[in-house]
Amino acid sequence: MKPVVYIDGKEGTTGLQIFERLGSREDIELILIDEDKRKDTQERKKFINAADIVFLCLPDAAAREAVALCENPNTRFIDASTAHRTHPDWDYGFPELSAAHRAAIATSKRVANPGCHASGFISSVYPLVKLGIVPPDYPLTCSSLTGYSGGGKKLIAEYEDVNRDPRHESHRIYGLTLKHKHLPEMTHVCGLAAAPVFVPILGDFYKGMASTVMLHNRLLPGAPTAQDIHAKLADYYADQTMVNVMPFGGEEPVIYSDTMAGRDSLELIVCGHEEQTIVTALFDNLGKGASGAAVQNMNLMLGFDETTGLTK
Numbered sequence: 501m502k503p504v505v506y507i508d509g510k511e512g513t514t515g516l517q518i519f520e521r522l523g524s525r526e527d528i529e530l531i532l533i534d535e536d537k538r539k540d541t542q543e544r545k546k547f548i549n550a551a552d553i554v555f556l557c558l559p560d561a562a563a564r565e566a567v568a569l570c571e572n573p574n575t576r577f578i579d580a581s582t583a584h585r586t587h588p589d590w591d592y593g594f595p596e597l598s599a600a601h602r603a604a605i606a607t608s609k610r611v612a613n614p615g616c617h618a619s620g621f622i623s624s625v626y627p628l629v630k631l632g633i634v635p636p637d638y639p640l641t642c643s644s645l646t647g648y649s650g651g652g653k654k655l656i657a658e659y660e661d662v663n664r665d666p667r668h669e670s671h672r673i674y675g676l677t678l679k680h681k682h683l684p685e686m687t688h689v690c691g692l693a694a695a696p697v698f699v700p701i702l703g704d705f706y707k708g709m710a711s712t713v714m715l716h717n718r719l720l721p722g723a724p725t726a727q728d729i730h731a732k733l734a735d736y737y738a739d740q741t742m743v744n745v746m747p748f749g750g751e752e753p754v755i756y757s758d759t760m761a762g763r764d765s766l767e768l769i770v771c772g773h774e775e776q777t778i779v780t781a782l783f784d785n786l787g788k789g790a791s792g793a794a795v796q797n798m799n800l801m802l803g804f805d806e807t808t809g810l811t812k
């Protein structure tokens with residue numbers, strides 16, 4: 501029997517991208533709710549309880565509600581929302597972080613899919629902390645450029661409106677309260693003593709993300725050079741397929757934030773010299789930042805090849 505899969509929130513940005521990746525697969529049975537009942541709680545409850553895997557592509561409150569509707573002990577969730585990312589009963593869905601993360605996801609009934617900006621930050625910082633290169637109390641800073649699809653249907657409509665504010669042509673800094681909703685998972689997953697100073701920046705392009713972490717090498721134990729840090733990260737991710745460390749300094753003297761649009765893998769680019777290092781995670785906010793990562797987690801949970809249906 502094929503595993504039964506349901507996407508709750510299929511008409512949203514993340515849901516549609518998951519559907520795109522699963523629609524033609526013959527190794528699963530995708531069950532589809534009637535369009536006019538997609539927000540009907542009783543109907544959603546039936547679908548949730550009939551599925552082996554449920555993707556939640558919903559606002560946080562609706563994601564919590566969906567989990568509460570589940571009475572089937574065999575139903576397994578992959579939640580794309582922020583609702584459960586630091587919840588102790590949920591496993592964080594970033595398999596490349598460690599063998600323990602991958603093993604936990606494979607058998608988990610509750611997987612929290614990482615936030616997009618958080619994926620960029622954590623892909624750099626988790627291994628650096630684990631390897632002892634960055635102490636947990638180091639004062640980290642990060643800027644993160646994103647395409648507007650990261651804000652879902654509402655932000656897409658705002659950016660694609662013919663009568664939009666003409667200032668949307670320029671990049672805009674947001675998260676000015678310094679309380680961005682991804683900070684708890686960045687801090688928790690990396691085991692940091694304090695949240696990083698985090699500056700998200702929204703650009704006038706549909707999808708793509710470049711999250712840059714900045715380091716003063718002399719403040720790190722043993723004062724490693726940027727090349728040393730590159731070598732450690734390259735070694736850490738050497739066996740991974742969907743996270744790749746690029747040659748030192750990257751392939752060009754500049755980094756375009758939409759380079760990975762349409763792909764499900766993530767590239768890390770390390771630049772710098774003796775004094776300073778930057779590590780940039782380059783990926784698609786809808787790929788490794790959301791739907792691609794969610795499908796990778798599903799593959800792992802069902803025992804399929806992790807990259808089935810994904811674009812490297």
Ligand SMILES: NC(=O)C1=CN([C@@H]2O[C@H](COP(=O)(O)OP(=O)(O)OC[C@H]3O[C@@H](n4cnc5c(N)ncnc54)[C@H](OP(=O)(O)O)[C@@H]3O)[C@@H](O)[C@H]2O)C=CC1
Binds near residue numbers: 515
């Ligand atoms: N966009 C991105 O890059 C990323 C998004 N996420 C997260 O994924 C989740 C979904 O985001 P995104 O796809 O961008 O958001 P969208 O707004 O594009 O989609 C959300 C979908 O959920 C539907 N919905 C809302 N309430 C309910 C309900 N009670 N029952 C059923 N369906 C409901 C909406 O319906 P309607 O169409 O009528 O509005 C919409 O189709 C969010 O939690 C978001 O934070 C995570 C990582 C990245």
Ligand SMILES: CC(=O)N[C@@H](CCC(=O)OP(=O)(O)O)C(=O)O
Binds near residue numbers: 581647650681682702
């Ligand atoms: C451009 C934009 O607004 N992006 C969203 C993050 C999108 C994302 O990762 O969503 P969740 O954490 O909700 O899953 C933001 O910065 O709040």
